[in-house]
Amino acid sequence: KQEVTQIPAALSVPEGENLVLNCSFTDSAIYNLQWFRQDPGKGLTSLLLIQSSQREQTSGRLNASLDKSSGRSTLYIAASQPGDSATYLCAARANQAGTALIFGKGTTLSVSS
Amino acid sequence: GAVVSQHPSWVICKSGTSVKIECRSLDFQATTMFWYRQFPKQSLMLMATSNEGSKATYEQGVEKDKFLINHASLTLSTLTVTSAHPEDSSFYICSAPGDSSYNEQFFGPGTRLTVL
Numbered sequence: 001k002q003e004v005t006q007i008p009a010a011l012s013v014p015e016g017e018n019l020v021l022n023c024s025f026t027d028s029a030i031y032n033l034q035w036f037r038q039d040p041g042k043g044l045t046s047l048l049l050i051q052s053s054q055r056e057q058t059s060g061r062l063n064a065s066l067d068k069s070s071g072r073s074t075l076y077i078a079a080s081q082p083g084d085s086a087t088y089l090c091a092a093r094a095n096q097a098g099t100a101l102i103f104g105k106g107t108t109l110s111v112s113s
Numbered sequence: 114g115a116v117v118s119q120h121p122s123w124v125i126c127k128s129g130t131s132v133k134i135e136c137r138s139l140d141f142q143a144t145t146m147f148w149y150r151q152f153p154k155q156s157l158m159l160m161a162t163s164n165e166g167s168k169a170t171y172e173q174g175v176e177k178d179k180f181l182i183n184h185a186s187l188t189l190s191t192l193t194v195t196s197a198h199p200e201d202s203s204f205y206i207c208s209a210p211g212d213s214s215y216n217e218q219f220f221g222p223g224t225r226l227t228v229l
Contacts, residue, residue, distance in 0.1 A: 034218065043206060043222040044157075089156065093218070100147040101208070101218050105156040 002027045006104035021075040021107045023090030028068045036089040080111045115141045115211045119221035134192045134224045136207030142187035143209035151204040163190040197228040
């Protein structure tokens with residue numbers, strides 16, 4: 001059964017720092033992997049989607065990488081801003097039709113000004 | 114991107130009552146939808162897979178008689194929490210895979226259920 005782990009659970013950084021959030025998954029046979037952002041009490045905002053055949057995806061200051069063989073993904077945030085403060089969730093989808101995403105517990109990021 | 118809506122966005126009910134939550138795909142069809150539950154400061158846990166035209170499949174530990182799922186059409190799935198109790202208070206989120214080759218999951222905004 002797929003398990004997704006995110007490290008660290010919480011992270012505090014000053015504004016302007018570059019940072020990396022880590023995600024690992026136990027079953028490398030994934031279809032794709034998504035990174036989400038969740039603000040307190042809110043729903044999910046999809047940030048990046050990486051297909052199993054891809055190595056990375058970029059959107060603005062965000063860059064997500066995927067290494068299937070090692071079961072790892074990272075989310076790189078450049079030049080962090082206070083508005084980046086949120087919980088970041090990593091989710092993997094099994095390599096089967098009609099399967100749901102399995103989520104990690106998330107990393108709660110706090111960026112201070 | 115594709116849009117998934119949920120209704121209501123929040124609901125407060127008395128213990129013992131039933132609550133229905135709707136999940137709609139607004140601009141695409143979804144033969145499959147997923148229901149998740151999120152307790153405070155926890156991650157999203159998959160509850161069940163809703164299948165249009167057939168029975169839902171439930172994850173281990175989720176009571177199918179308590180959480181009734183009906184996938185009435187290609188754009189609508191409903192989750193009914195029957196005889197709700199305070200421990201059912203949670204954030205319920207649905208999702209549906211888009212119809213592109215990327216098969217990205219699109220999530221609804223969630224429904225916060227509080228059972229008194």
